Amino acid sequence: MKSVLLAFALTLFCSLHGFAQSTCVSLEYEQQETRRDPSILYRMQQPLAGSGSFNSEVISGAIGSGSLSVIRIPVVVHILFNKGEQNISNEQIMSQISVLNNDFRLVHKDTAQIPLRFRSAASDVHIEFVLASVNPQGYATSGIVRKQTSSISFGMDDKIKFSNAGGDDAWDSDRYLNIWVGNLSAGIIGYSSVIGADKLRDGIVVRYTAFGNAGTVQAPYTKGRTAVHELGHWMGLRHIWGDQFCGSDGVDDTPQQGNATRGCPTGVISTCSNLPLGNMYNNFMDLTNDECMNMFTNGQRDKMRASFAKGGAHNALLSSNGATGIPLPEVAPVAPAADIAIRMYPNPAVNAVTVDISKCENLIGQFITIHNHLGQQVSQVKITATLTTINIQSLNAGMYFLKAGKQGKPYKLLKATGVTTP
Incomplete structure (x- = not known):
């Protein structure tokens, strides 16, 4: 049992989506977090927490009026910048929200690139994301927080999540999905909190050059799939190869595969005797280039949605009013123009x-x-x-x-x- 828990802990802590030389400090992070809160591993093994194999019958019909009702998640984006270029534009932020919605609803432009052998497994997750319109104090908000920091970069120590450490404090994670964006240390492109961990640390972190599909993004992370990948972890998904050779991700309809996939492969690649399908290297939970990721499976959909069921880590978000405040009045634009009086x-x-x-x-x-x-x-x-x-x-x-x-x-x-x- 201990070995199983350790393997799963490594999986979620190692939610990095980066170059071949990316630094995965999963073991160090696990040791740090379990020292801070030894109960994390226990909470991770509880039903609906994301550990072990998922039984779809447990959750069927438990969310909303049906298991495939649309879940809408209020989002707050914390922008931490040391230099001007890191203070990314609203347009870049909105491009990421658009990517999330297109990818989780399976309406993105890359659906035609899904290999024929996997198309029957490709899933509309029925989860959508919207920037918060009401802040925790009840005031109107854009859902974007911008803060200049003296920190040149942030690592896996979660300092980006705390104002007293140069970052920005999380909004109530029972009402909002927190996304922190900033300059991360070399080799780190993004990571996710762990299901069952401290609510003050709940959310995902993404490097500013991998957020969205416009502005400061740099190849091979130009289509916003880093945040898609990290949100998969946030909802309980493991890497598709199970973070060990021929490991298991706990989902029945993803083929077993040997290791992470890099670059942008084509054709059938077989490992772990997984013919005739071969590796599902186009899955959002592998590590291929953004342009070559294009699907979650039905099993992954069920496992992610389980985190919102009664008793699940994110169930409270279903009753959040963070994105359903009083409608804002129609307003004049703020950009200076010839027809604007003030x-x-x-x-x-x-x-x-x-x-x-x-x-x-x-x-x-x-x-x-x-x-x-x-x-x-x-x-x-x-x-x-x-x-x-x-x-x-x-x-x-x-x-x-x-x-x-x-x-x-x-x-x-x-x-x-x-x-x-x-």
Whole structure:
């Protein structure tokens, strides 16, 4: 039993998706985590926690109104940056959310590349991801937290997950999926927390050059599959080769295979007497290049969804309101353009925001007001000049709406934490 638990622990701790020389510090991480919390290994072997072989009958019909009802997960993305290039754009973040939804719903553009011999096993997982619209304090949010850090890079020690260590604290993991993005140490492309571990560490970590399919991404991680892979671990999946020669991933419909696959192979590759199918190297839980990953199996789908069943590690997320807050009002764009009467900067802002009404001087003498997502006024400043600076230090982080004058359009204002760049 001890050897089985150790093998499974190594599997989840070794959720790295990197180059051939990638550093897998699974043993060190396991020792660190079990010293901190010796009960982790016990919790990992409990039913629905992700250990052992999965029996689909245990979970059938247990989620929502049916076993294939769509599960929607509120996401918060923590961006930790030391240099400007690491402060990735909203567009890059949104590209990753799009990749997750396309891959977990099996509607991505690479479905035609799934080998014919595996197409009957390819699965729509019926899981979707949406950026949070309400933060833990109940205020509107973009679901993105940006924070400048003095840390040049982060390792597998989870410092990226704690503000007092140069990272950013997790949001309540019973309500949100936490994704941390930053500059990781050489050889580390991403990793996942362990089912049954500390909730303050719950979530996945991804290198900023492997997040999404735009912006700063670098080959061979240009299609956002690192986060897909790590979320597989987060929901209880093991590497497809079982992290040992001809090992088992605990899923019946993934062929046994000898080791991890690198690069972008083609044709039937046989190991562990797995003919006629051969290795399923195109599976998201192998380590091929992003462009060559394209499927989860039906068995993997069932195992991932089991983590949301009653008693499962992520069951609480089913009742989260993190992405179902009061709908936000239609707002004017924030980018300066010829047809926009006012400008405000910086946005996002931390301490203060400056409003420029030079194109609309008739507003002098009226008021600039800021409202929260409930429509409640939280700040008011009289306009006495074309430039007005408003102190927003007392506001909680999140999304607000700024209006200049009684008839002014609402403009979206993001109050950030830490340090932002204009």
